[in-house]
Amino acid sequence: MARRKTSSKSNSLSSRSVSRVPVAKTYKLYIDGKFPRSESGRYYSLRRGDTRVLANVCRGSRKDFRDAVVAARNACGAWSRSSAYLRGQILYRAAEMLEGRAGQFAAELVLQGVARRRAETEVAAAIDRLVYYAGWADKYQQVFSTVNPVSTSHFNFSVLEPTGVVAIIAPETSGLLGLVSNVAPAVAGGNTCIVLASKSLPLCAISFAEVLHASDFPAGVINVLTGLKEELIEPFASHMDVNAVVYGDADAQAARKIQELAADNIKRVILRSGVDWNSAATQSPYSISDTQETKTTWHPIGS
Amino acid sequence: MASPESKLQFDTDWKYSAAPESTDHVRIDRQYELFIGGQFVAPRARQYFETINPANEKVLARVARADRTDVDRAVAAARRAYERSWSKLKPAARGKYLYRIARMLQERAREFAAIESLDGGKPIRESRDIDVPLAAAHFFYYAGWADKLEYAFPGRRASPLGVAGQIIPWNFPLLMAAWKIAPALACGNTAVLKPAETTPLTALKLAELMRDVDLPAGVVNIVTGAGDTGAALVEHADVDKIAFTGSTEVGRQILRRLAGTGKHYTLELGGKAANIVFADAAIDQAVEGIVNGIFFNQGHVCCAGSRLLVQESVADEVIAKLKERMETLIVGDPLDKNTDIGAINSAAQLEKIEQYLRIGQAEGGEMYQSSCSLPATGYWCRPTLFSGMAQSNRVVQEEIFGPVLAIQTFRSFEEALDKANNTPYGLSGGVWTDKGAKIFKMTRALRAGVIWANTFNKFDPSAPFGGYKESGMGREGGLHGLGAYVELR
Numbered sequence: 001m002a003r004r005k006t007s008s009k010s011n012s013l014s015s016r017s018v019s020r021v022p023v024a025k026t027y028k029l030y031i032d033g034k035f036p037r038s039e040s041g042r043y044y045s046l047r048r049g050d051t052r053v054l055a056n057v058c059r060g061s062r063k064d065f066r067d068a069v070v071a072a073r074n075a076c077g078a079w080s081r082s083s084a085y086l087r088g089q090i091l092y093r094a095a096e097m098l099e100g101r102a103g104q105f106a107a108e109l110v111l112q113g114v115a116r117r118r119a120e121t122e123v124a125a126a127i128d129r130l131v132y133y134a135g136w137a138d139k140y141q142q143v144f145s146t147v148n149p150v151s152t153s154h155f156n157f158s159v160l161e162p163t164g165v166v167a168i169i170a171p172e173t174s175g176l177l178g179l180v181s182n183v184a185p186a187v188a189g190g191n192t193c194i195v196l197a198s199k200s201l202p203l204c205a206i207s208f209a210e211v212l213h214a215s216d217f218p219a220g221v222i223n224v225l226t227g228l229k230e231e232l233i234e235p236f237a238s239h240m241d242v243n244a245v246v247y248g249d250a251d252a253q254a255a256r257k258i259q260e261l262a263a264d265n266i267k268r269v270i271l272r273s274g275v276d277w278n279s280a281a282t283q284s285p286y287s288i289s290d291t292q293e294t295k296t297t298w299h300p301i302g303s
Numbered sequence: 304m305a306s307p308e309s310k311l312q313f314d315t316d317w318k319y320s321a322a323p324e325s326t327d328h329v330r331i332d333r334q335y336e337l338f339i340g341g342q343f344v345a346p347r348a349r350q351y352f353e354t355i356n357p358a359n360e361k362v363l364a365r366v367a368r369a370d371r372t373d374v375d376r377a378v379a380a381a382r383r384a385y386e387r388s389w390s391k392l393k394p395a396a397r398g399k400y401l402y403r404i405a406r407m408l409q410e411r412a413r414e415f416a417a418i419e420s421l422d423g424g425k426p427i428r429e430s431r432d433i434d435v436p437l438a439a440a441h442f443f444y445y446a447g448w449a450d451k452l453e454y455a456f457p458g459r460r461a462s463p464l465g466v467a468g469q470i471i472p473w474n475f476p477l478l479m480a481a482w483k484i485a486p487a488l489a490c491g492n493t494a495v496l497k498p499a500e501t502t503p504l505t506a507l508k509l510a511e512l513m514r515d516v517d518l519p520a521g522v523v524n525i526v527t528g529a530g531d532t533g534a535a536l537v538e539h540a541d542v543d544k545i546a547f548t549g550s551t552e553v554g555r556q557i558l559r560r561l562a563g564t565g566k567h568y569t570l571e572l573g574g575k576a577a578n579i580v581f582a583d584a585a586i587d588q589a590v591e592g593i594v595n596g597i598f599f600n601q602g603h604v605c606c607a608g609s610r611l612l613v614q615e616s617v618a619d620e621v622i623a624k625l626k627e628r629m630e631t632l633i634v635g636d637p638l639d640k641n642t643d644i645g646a647i648n649s650a651a652q653l654e655k656i657e658q659y660l661r662i663g664q665a666e667g668g669e670m671y672q673s674s675c676s677l678p679a680t681g682y683w684c685r686p687t688l689f690s691g692m693a694q695s696n697r698v699v700q701e702e703i704f705g706p707v708l709a710i711q712t713f714r715s716f717e718e719a720l721d722k723a724n725n726t727p728y729g730l731s732g733g734v735w736t737d738k739g740a741k742i743f744k745m746t747r748a749l750r751a752g753v754i755w756a757n758t759f760n761k762f763d764p765s766a767p768f769g770g771y772k773e774s775g776m777g778r779e780g781g782l783h784g785l786g787a788y789v790e791l792r
Binding site for chain 2: 148253255
């Protein structure tokens with residue numbers, strides 16, 4: 001296959017015509033700051049056309065998800081207590097890392113069948129979205145908090161706090177930008193998360209984990225799984241140590257199932273269906289407040 | 304600590320004379336119909352149930368039982384009102400109606416307070432000083448928001464959701480009606496409210512009041528009944544939003560029924576709040592706070608401080624003072640102004656509480672009850688504490704919704720925090736210490752929606768209220784409470 005030279009380095013499986021034998025990348029999961037294979041040993045083949053194997057993608061299991069929840073829960077305390085400034089800087093750092101590897105990500109999208117122009121736009125938008133939420137990290141609190149003029153002698157205020165561990169089922173049709181658009185507001189607000197990548201466009205998700213890994217995100221803050229939605233939606237929505245579940249697709253049946261299962265521990269369910277992830281209108285601080293709790297404190301004045 | 308000999312023996316030397324609130328100004332009809340489309344109408348099936356006074360088990364009134372058809376009529380009336388009148392009104396005009404409701408509630412406060420105590424069993428002091436004034440304040444607060452919504456949600460335009468179905472519990476019947484109706488109407492929605500089966504009367508009196516202030520017909524509809532009436536409301540296809548306050552178990556069922564419907568929802572569910580007393584707290588003040596935390600409204604409070612976590616070095620002192628204070632609590636006639644603890648709301652609730660008393664003893668807890676006398680008829684429970692409880696005990700983990708306190712001790716800040724957060728609930732919490740920095744350290748780390756420091760069970764219409772974890776989602780009160788009744792575009 002004829003491919004432009006600039007993009008031939010990373011996506012090596014399709015570059016066999018070049019004289020040097022390129023090193024192919026193994027796409028694995030990202031759990032607790034490490035890149036393990038699925039404990040189940042299962043995979044699914046991502047193919048281009050009928051035959052060409054782009055990658056054997058980990059078919060993450062319920063157990064992988066459970067491991068990721070443990071990692072996310074362990075990371076939750078320190079991350080939620082970290083300063084807003086620090087969270088902003090780390091998100092900004094991720095944008096820097098992604099900018100530096102923009103070519104690789106665009107090529108990876110192209111490899112998965114996205115038109116080149118569209119791929120480049122998507123990568124640029126993903127970088128900008130990270131910068132956008134990096135900037136919100138130390139500001140949304142000021143927009144959404146209140147001092148409440150109660151009638152008694154108390155200093156009364158309401159602030160937002162992260163809801164905890166957020167399970168995200170990333171949009172199927174937007175492999176990189178869709179994932180970034182859902183992960184960034186959750187972690188900007190101090191949550192930790194587990195995100196299930198698009199099944200048909202999973203490669204950028206794992207490469208994005210490498211970006212996160214190089215951006216000082218503490219282990220466990222963001223965990224990335226690949227696998228089949230039809231078998232992972234159930235644990236994502238029903239796990240008793242998950243506080244919120246975000247669903248980025250428009251499948252009404254799946255959304256209903258998620259809501260039913262989420263009832264077990266009163267998970268917050270955030271449905272983001274029918275969203276055009278490419279549009280800047282989809283980004284807002286309300287995407288952060290979706291996975292926040294409001295805490296009201298009555299502090300005494302006087303004795 | 305004062306020795307028993309040196310303290311004033313109020314309970315033996317002095318007797319309180321009876322001080323009953325008069326009820327001659329109170330009108331309770333023999334029978335109440337449903338309030339639909341601005342009128343009181345009989346239920347289609349002509350079914351009624353009796354609401355009783357839990358303090359003497361006497362019937363107060365017969366109340367209509369709404370079935371699916373009646374709920375359908377109420378929702379249709381609310382939809383008509385939403386489309387034809389309420390959404391056409393200028394926002395400031397909506398606010399004026401709410402102001403009228405607030406003012407008339409103040410005018411008729413004594414009557415509402417007496418009925419609340421008669422129907423629900425709560426001490427008149429509480430319904431008079433807390434429930435009714437707070438309900439009026441809530442309407443007054445949200446009245447002012449009606450024409451200011453564009454300032455509440457930066458960068459977004461807020462529009463009403465449509466018809467709100469609202470289901471409220473029996474512990475604060477009028478106050479919960481106010482918490483539900485006021486923000487819904489302020490944001491431009493219309494409402495169908497279902498009061499609890501055992502306490503429908505003040506909601507029906509509120510319906511009379513809505514009529515008296517000329518609120519456009521159908522803006523607020525009140526359908527009385529039991530669980531099946533609520534289920535019909537939840538399942539109704541033309542309801543845009545469900546707001547529920549009640550148990551976590553029913554909340555789960557509601558969520559499952561709402562799944563896939565696209566309806567909006569907010570839930571205020573159960574709680575098992577920890578009241579944390581550090582050794583450096585003002586102990587006498589803390590004891591008052593513990594008493595208020597668990598015995599307020601017979602402990603029928605979702606945010607009740609039903610767990611006491613007391614630092615080991617002061618545990619003996621705190622528990623001794625607590626027992627002493629419990630001896631002075633007067634349990635009895637809810638209408639008597641001296642009464643501290645009124646009647647348990649219903650026979651079913653009393654049975655549930657007594658079951659937990661048996662569970663706590665079987666779990667090895669040491670049970671202590673005050674020695675007060677109880678009236679011969681009605682439903683009563685002595686103020687109770689369980690000490691020596693373990694974190695896994697059911698009386699520590701589960702919501703009892705009665706005057707029953709589970710006591711545990713702790714040594715370090717971290718131990719207190721771990722124990723406090725170790726339940727599925729996250730509605731409220733309390734911290735007692737003289738150190739401001741320690742207050743903030745604890746209030747920040749507690750996973751709960753409302754935290755009181757050196758106080759407990761305080762409420763204000765401007766202060767958002769609601770839970771973390773399995774205590775619910777969404778907020779009521781304050782600016783954040785508006786979010787439950789708008790769509791942002």
